[in-house]
Amino acid sequence: MSAEIKQAYVKNENTRTFDIIHAVYPRDDYDWSKRDSINMKYASVYLVKDSKHVLSEGGYSEFPYAVPRWDKADGETTGRSPGMNALPDVKQLQQVVYDTTVAHQMWLRPPVLASKESALSTNHFTPGKIVYHRTGERPEPWPISGDLRVSLEEKNSLREAIRRSFFNDLFIVLSDNVPGRTAFEVRQMVEEKMNILGPFLGRLMVELLDVMLARAFWVLYRNGYIVPVPRELINQGLNVEYVGRLALAMRRYETSATAEALQLTQSIAQADQSVLDNWNMDEIVTGTAQRAGVPVKYLRPASERDKMRQARMEQMLAQQQAMEAQAMAQQVPSLSKAPEEGSPVDALIKAAGGGK
Structure with missing residues (x-):
């Protein structure tokens, strides 16, 4: 505890506040063989802002914060968000709403024109109240001009601009809440936005x-909730597949290009079938299914698929051999049938000494 905090405690200054900084940064010098918090890759330091007094020091094995940037210009570090782009419209909308509220009040409760002598009057303009006035000095409302419909149109226009800044129309499409649109039109809208x-x-x-x-x-993993990595997977890395609606929409947008290219190839294949050899159809089918979010259990493993193909080929080969054997049997006369007199077979048998 710093000296000023101790002093505030002694003086019973319970309401006094101090600014505390929590700094997390990469350590330049640490002993990686030790497992204490002082020798972790990232330092975690709490200190008093004014006196720079360190309250505690620890560490993290990984950087504990995720700091995403929506958009980043060249040479920019911090980046920017959709809210920053929509901020001018948001401020303008707030001003329009305020002005519209004031104008509404002016229409409903306009200022009243009265004579100077009535300044000391006790009249109050409330509903059902009797107002007393002199003859010829009747109070009159201040004339108000303008059209509130213009402000309503401006508010709607600003609200729509703000929705577009946050891609609200895309999320409406992804929620399947688009009445009057066909599936093809919805898909085209999603691809355009993606x-x-x-x-x-x-x-x-x-x-x-x-x-x-x-x-x-x-x-x-460090706390033992995940089993040790098998030796075969060491240094293989992890590939995370996101299955949310936005992630699936992105992958479907990627597969649409493959589908268009494959369709073009099929039209070319009518003139030259060999162009299809450039495509790995198995990878296309499995990759498209995975990008569409199809559960893995719906797809057969490659080993099971290859066994089915091998069995199918063996069955086709056996059928072909049976058909060939049947055709040969139909062409060669049966051995139990005696050759006809004067036939080539009869002549061969007689030449071999088998005839009478």
Whole structure:
């Protein structure tokens, strides 16, 4: 505890506050062979801001924070968010709402024109109240001009701009809440939006979701909640497949390009079948199914698939051999039948001395 905090405690200054900084940063010098918090890869230091007095020091094996950036310009470090892009429209909408509220009040409760002599009057303009006035000095409302419908249109326009800044229309499409649209139209809308949103979502996956999953994995692994990695998987790395609606929409957008290219190849194959040899159909089928979110249990393992193909080939080969044997049997006369007199077979038998 720092001296100023102790002094505040002694003087019973219970309401006094101090600014405390929690700094987390990579350690330049540490002993990786030790397992204490002082020798972890990332330092964790709490200190008093004014006196720089260190309250505690610890560490983390991984950086404990995920700091994603929605968008980042060249040479920029901190990045920016959709809220920053929508902020001017948000402030303008707030001002329009305020002005509209004031205008509404002016319409409903306009200022009243009265004579100077009535300044000392005790009249109050409340519902059902009797107002006394002199003849010819009747109070009149201040004339108000303007059209509130204009402000309503402006508010709706600003709200729509804010929704577009946060890609609200894309999430409506993903929620299947698009009446009057066919499945093809919805798919086209999603692909159009994903073409714009793809880079942003890719950055969020790398800078947010991957970091969080890696942190959670290693915390669980160090505490024994995850079994040791098999020797075959050491240094193989982990590949995380996200199955949320946005992730699936991104992968479907990727597969649409493959489908278009394959369709073009099939039209070319009508003139030259050999162009199909450039495609790995097994990888296309399994990859497309996985990107569409099909459960893995629905797909046969490659070993089981190959066994089925081998059995099918053997069955086809056996059928072909049986058909060939049947055709040969139909062409060669039965051995139990005597050759006809004067036939080539009869002549061969007589030449061999087998005839009478």
